[in-house]
Structure formats: C-alpha cells, structure tokens
Amino acid sequence: MVPLSYYLVLSGILFACGVAGFLIKRNIITIFMSIELMLNGVNLSFVAFAAQWHALSGQVFVFFVMVVAAAEAAVGLAIIIAVYRTRATLNVDKVDLLKL
C-alpha cells in the first residue's frame, strides 16, 4: 500500500507545475493545459483521500470536477478560436484590452 503522503506530494507537484505553467507560458493553449493540470492535481488528492478514508464522496467530487473541466474545455476552446480569428495571435500579452 502506497502511503497517502506520496499521493499528496505528487498532487502538490502537479498543481505547482500547473501554476508555474500558467504564470510562465504565453501561449493560451498551454495556459489552458496548465489549468487542466492543476485540476488533475486536485483530483488526485481527492481520490487519494477517498481511498484512505474509504469515503465515496471524494470520488464523486472528482466526477463533478471532470464534468466541469469538460464543459470548460468546450467553452474555452471556442473562445480561443474566436480570439484567434479576430487577433490572429494566441499570445495572451497581446490580448489585454478587455474588449475587442
């Protein structure tokens, strides 16, 4: 049995990678993927706790997170396509006017 702390450390590393990627990268697609990474880091800690305490609610929560992430991917990618069509760029630093 792998101890809980391993999962949690991995989860923290994944989350930190997501945050770092979010802050460092300029490409909007990469940033998007960083968000997914953070979500999955959190998911990992949820299931780890669920297994540790033998409680199903953690696993149910993970499904909710995945549903939201799927919806977010659909909307987010649509926005990205729209931005690319108007700006012809995916660099977030060039998309800072808060308007078209």
Add this chain to the structure above:
Amino acid sequence: MTPNLHLWLIPILPLIGATINGLFGKRFSRQTVSGIAWTFSGAAFAMALWVVSQFSSLVLPYTEHLSPWIQAGAFHADFGFYLDQLTLIMLLIVTGVGLLIHIYSVGYMWEEGGFYRFFSYLNLFLFFMLTLILASNYLVMFIGWEGVGLASYLLIGFWFTKDSAASAGKKAFIVNRIGDFGFLLALFLIIQHFGSLDFTQVTSAVMPYGIEASGGFLTAIAILLMVGACGKSAQIPLYVWLPDAMEGPTPVSALIHAATMVTAGVYMVSRSHAIFERAPIALTIVAIIGTLTAFLAATIGITQTDIKKVLAYSTVSQLGYMFMACGVAAFSAGIFHLMTHAFFKGLLFLAAGSVIHSVGGEQDMRKMGGLRKKIPWTFWTMTAATFAIAGIPGLSGFFSKDEILWRAYQASWIYWLIGVITAFITSFYMFRLWFMTFFGEYRGEAESGHSHDAHASHGHGQGGIHESPKVMLIPLVILAFLSVFGGYVGVPGSLGGGNHFDQFLAPVFHSTIPSTSAEQATGVENAPPEQTTEGAEPNTGHSTELLFTGISVCAGFLGLFLAWLLYYKRPQLPQEIAVGLGGLYRGVVNKYYVDEIYAAVFVKPLIGISRGVFWHGVDQHVIDATLDDSAAGAREISGVVRRMQSGNLRSYAGWIAIGAAAVIVYMVWVGTR
C-alpha cells in the same frame, strides 16, 4: 342673520384670470386675452359692489374662516378673511381702479409683445392685493404683502430685455426685502407677546395695555411695522426703488406704484392702529418720516424732466402725507387721502401714459409742449387731476389734504408748516408739468421721433401726435370724474359738510383706547392727540380750521402762479434760476445723491464683501475647494490602484497565486503555533 359673503371669491377671481392667461394666453388672440382679464377683474369689482349692497345688514367686523393653516401648540393661524369699513374702502379702490386700469391697458399695450403675460401679471397683482386687504390676520396679509412685491417685480421688469428695466425690478424687490424683514420681525414680536396674529385677537389683546410713555415692546412692534411700511410705501429711507420703478409700463405705474400697492403700508399701519396708538414714540417717528418724505420728494419732483419721474416723486411725497396723517393718529384722514390719491394719481399716470402714447414714446417733458389742442381729452382729464392734487378748492385732493394738514396742526405746528410748504411745492411742480406738457410750442421733433426706448413699438407708421383710442380715454374720464367729486364724501365740518368719510371709518379707528387709558394719555407729555369725534370737536376750531384752509389754498394758488410765471410766461427764467442756485440745484437734480450714497455705503461694501469673502473666500476656497480636493484625492489614489488593473491575464493569476500562497502561509502559521 349675517349673509355669507364668500369673500374668498374676490381674490380668487383674478387668480383664475391670471392662471388662464398665464398658461394658455400665448395661443389666444389679443381680444381673448383682454376679454379674460376684463371679465375676471370686472367680476371682482362686481363682487365688491355686491358686498357694498349687503354691507348695511352685516355685523361688523365680519370674518370668514376658510381653513386652518398653521397650528403649533397654542398658536394657530387660519386662512381667513375680514371685512370692516376700512377693508370695504380699500376693496372698492383696488377693484374699481384695478378694473379701470385693466381697460386702459388694453389700449396702451395693444402694440406690445407679451400682451398675455402683461395681463396675467396684472390679474396676479389684483389677487395678491385683494388677499392683502381682505386678510383676517397678519400672516395672510403677509402672503399678499409678498405677492404684490412679486407682481411689482415682474411688471417693473416687464421689458426685461432692457437692462435698466431688469435692474429696476431687482432694485424694487431687494429694497422691499429690507422692509419685509422688519415686518416679519414685528410679526414674531406680536406672536411672542399676544400669541396670535388675528386682527381681532391682537386688538383685544392690546386693549389692556396703557400708552407706553417710554419705549416698550409695543413701540418696538410699531417701529418694525413701520419699517415694513417704509419699504412697501416708499418712505425715507427706503423710497429709492419707486422712481426707478417707472421703467415698467405706465398702466403698471398707475395701478401698482401710485394707486394701490404703495398704499399697502398706509393700510397696514392703519390696520395696526391699536398698537400704534399705544406707542407715541413710534407715532412720532411715523409722522417725522412722513413729513420729511413728503417734503424731500416734492423738492426732487421740481427738477425732474421725465414726466413719469415727476409723478413718481409726487407719489412718494403724497404717501408721505398719508404717513404724516397716520403719525398724528388721524388714520381716517390718511385713508381719505389714500382714496383721493388713488383717483387723481392713478389718473395722472394714465393721462401721462396717454401723452407718452400720443407723442410716440417720448417721456421727456422738455420735448413736449403745446399738446393742449392736439389731445384735448387727455388734456382736460389731466387738468382735473392736476387741480385735484394741487389742492385747488372743490376738488378731491383739497379736502383730503386739508384734513391731514388740520389734524397735523393739532399735533404740532411744525408738521403743518412743512406740510403747507410741501403743498405749495406740489402745486408748483404739478403745474410745471402741466404747462410744460400742454402749453407753449411743441418742442419735440416735428415728425415721429420714436425710434428709441421701449415704447418704440408704439410707432404707428404714420407718426405724428394723435389722441389715444377710446378704450384708454373712458377710464380717464371716469377717474377724472372721481378726482373732481370724490372728495365730497369727506367734506369737513368747517366747510359745512358732515365729514361722512370720517364717521364711516369711526367704528374702525375710534374704539381701541378705552376712556381710562385715554385719561392716562392726557397725563403723558408727548401722547398722540386724542381721536376727537365730530361731536367732541371744539366749536372754536371751525374758524381756525377755516383760516388754515385758506392758507393751504393760498399755497396751492401760489404754486400755480409761480409755475405759470416760470414755465408759461417766461420759459427762459428757470434756466437762469437753476444757474443762480448752483450747487443746491445740482444737489436736487441729482436727487440729493441718495442713490450714490446708498451705493457707496451699502451696495459697494456688500458687493465687496460678497465678492471678496463669500465668493472668493467661502465659496471658492471652502466649498469648492473641499469638493475639488476630495475629487483630486480620489483621482490620485485611483491612479495608483489602476496599475493593478492591467488587463494582463497572467499578472492577475500571479496576484491570485500570491494571495493564495499568503493565505496558506497564514493557515500553516496558525496551525503550527
């Protein structure tokens, strides 16, 4: 059984007219506008006549309480109306002269712009004036008092595009404010001491008080009321607005600034006679103010060349007579003169308006002359008024002025002496006006000289001197009739009359000082002369009174003779006299520099303080600065905070990450402590 008179209808009728004309008049034709104005002022006059017909069956004073207005603890003031002999006379004067002037105005104003506006204001004035005289307490009177001031302001500034008219309106309003302030203070004192503003209640509350030998609160109330009267009735030191008020249309000068509104002060003092009779010091002040005003205004009148200005100073002077009468507690004589003055001065202004109309807007008498043949109707009516005001025997002004002078003599010979001298001056300047306008050669430009000033629109195309239309002449004739015969209601006993006017007013004026306090009064040195009823008048007085009548008649004829000599026989003589008098003449012609002194003493410092302290100091450096500085502070802070809102997604994320990290560090720190 006292019939219900519905007195409230009398003021309301002109208000309805004012409202209709004011709201919709712009779309009406001139005929409709004048029809509405006539209907409602005529209806008010008809109501007044109806009240006269019911008068004998009334229990006086008749009061009407419409509704409560202010209730605060024990104090309450109602909307109510009050009718007694004094009110009745004022009512007839205001509605009667008002109606005549409405009729006249249609002719006079026909060519002017803002026709509906004029009649709306005129009806509005009637509403407020009737409220003033019909009021049953001082507060309702104050509504009318302020309202006529407003109407006066609106009508003086009727040609508001003309700068002088607009500022004359403001001057009248502001000077009146000073007087109104005194009036208001008097009302506060009355409330404080009597707990009511109702005329009947105040009068009965005053009853127990004896005559105040030295100053007391009654004296203070009376003096403050007099300050109010000074403002409204153009007495020294607040008379300066009235001559400037001549900027308004001439019918307005006739109605408001000669016949009715300016007499409101006299009416108010007479209405408060119970207070004044108990305050001999205040009475003396009233008499002195009246006498001085009568004299000084008359002297200024000699030198004026604008026909309306002469009449304006004459009005101030005649009002001075009325206050002289009030000041010697001869209230009925004052009201008598008020009535005859309303007739002949109203007529003088209307006739002067007719003259101005006929010569195409010229107001300078030096450019008139020889108009006697050209405008005979105006000439004859004006003659009647001139003879009446000059005190030529048999005409209305003679009786009323004589009554005042006789009463004044009973109080002090000084009042009488100045009064007679003033009567002489009055006669002189009035006949000067008469001779300069109607006799000699026409001195104006041969053909239409009307290209300047507000009456320019009177230019009738063909120009030339022409008689005014009938609609203007009929009021002139009626007023001329009243000016000639109006005095016969009050022929004094010494001339074989019954002095009916005095007796008619007797219940109003003779009943307030009970005999006990009247006896006390005789013990006081400077008490007012006791109100002598007709029967009690000493028989020896008749011959003396006749002597004094003779003297004032002589003064009148002397004025006529002098004016004839100077302005008809030898027209170049006045110029030489003026040069000979030098500085004195310059002083008089410049109205004793009163306007300049007021400007230097009051207006300039006030403007200086307003500009330096209140505008640049308080307004700009305190009020504006507070606002501006707080706005600038907000802008600076936002300038700093704004940088966070860069629109850069990653910097937001960075802030969130930093915040989250800070929260975690805090939690860990709390957890491990």
